[in-house]
Amino acid sequence: xxxxxxxxxxxxxxxxxxxxxxxxxxxxxxxxxxxxxxxxxxxxxxxxxxxxxxxxxxxxxxxxxxxxxxxxxxxxxxxxxxxxxxxxxxxxxxxxxxxxxxxxxxxxxxxxxxxxxxxxxxxxxxxxxxxxxxxxxxxxxxxxxxxxxxxxxxxxxxxxxxxxxxxxxxxxxxxxxxxx
Numbered sequence: 001x002x003x004x005x006x007x008x009x010x011x012x013x014x015x016x017x018x019x020x021x022x023x024x025x026x027x028x029x030x031x032x033x034x035x036x037x038x039x040x041x042x043x044x045x046x047x048x049x050x051x052x053x054x055x056x057x058x059x060x061x062x063x064x065x066x067x068x069x070x071x072x073x074x075x076x077x078x079x080x081x082x083x084x085x086x087x088x089x090x091x092x093x094x095x096x097x098x099x100x101x102x103x104x105x106x107x108x109x110x111x112x113x114x115x116x117x118x119x120x121x122x123x124x125x126x127x128x129x130x131x132x133x134x135x136x137x138x139x140x141x142x143x144x145x146x147x148x149x150x151x152x153x154x155x156x157x158x159x160x161x162x163x164x165x166x167x168x169x170x171x172x173x174x175x176x177x178x179x180x
Contacts, residue, residue: 018052018053018054018056018057018060019052019053019054020050020051020052020062020178021050021051021052021137021139021176021178022048022049022050022176022177023047023049023050023051023065023173023174023175023176024173024174024175025174026174027047027171027172027173027174028171028172029043029047029067029170029171029173030042030043030044030170030171031043031167031168031169031170032167032168032170033147033164033166033167033168034163034164035162035163035164036162040074040163041074041075042072042074042075042083043072043073044067044068044069044071044072044073045068045071045073046067046070046071047065047066047067047068047071048065048066049063049064049065049066050063050064050065050178051063051064051065051139051175053104053106053112053133055108058104058105058106058107058108058112059103059104059105059106060102060103060104061101061102061103061106061112061114062101062102063099063100063114063116064098064099064100065098065099065100066096066097066098067096067097067098067099068095068096069089069091069094069096070084070089070091070095072084086154087153087154087156087157088152088153088154088157089120089121090121093121093122094120094121094122097118097119097120098118098119099116099117099119099127100116100117100119101114101115101116101117101129102116103115103116110132111130111131111132112130112131112132112133113128113130114128114129114130114131114141116128116129118145118150121150121151121152123149123150123151125145125149125150127143127145128143129141129142129143129169130142130143137174137175137176138172138173138174138175139171139173139175140170140171140172140173141169141170141173142168142169142170142171143168143169144166144167144168144169145166145167145169146165146166146167147163147166147167148160153165
């Protein structure tokens with residue numbers, strides 16, 4: 001009986017070492033690509049999420065991030081409206097994108113290799129990102145995705161000749177401890 005109780009409690013003891021954070025105000029989520037060969041920078045004003053990392057069990061991680069696609073901003077209001085439309089994000093049909101990850105490679109310090117799934121325009125594809133936990137409460141992360149794999153860029157925008165298919169995602173996330 002005692003052995004059964006120990007086996008039952010083991011997972012709860014392991015979970016106690018995990019740190020769980022919420023993405024806090026002041027965080028940024030941006031992207032870089034090119035339009036007609038010139039750099040195009042943008043980002044999202046509204047996103048939220050929960051991140052769990054455990055230095056005792058670095059392979060076990062959780063990233064659950066939601067992005068409000070209508071909050072896209074590039075500094076060009078006309079371009080922002082176009083990105084919200086059916087040729088790009090189609091926010092009427094797909095108002096949010098989601099990134100979920102449950103596996104990391106990490107030695108408890110240095111870069112964290114995160115394997116997850118991005119859902120965008122109803123398309124789910126694996127996306128790996130490289131992250132780094134800085135100062136204990138800031139997480140920076142980068143990833144590169146092909147927008148065409150998610151159907152972002154329909155019609156005249158689907159060739160990649162005007163807008164590069166390659167999009168670099170970059171996040172600077174301020175983290176606040178989550179209440180359990």
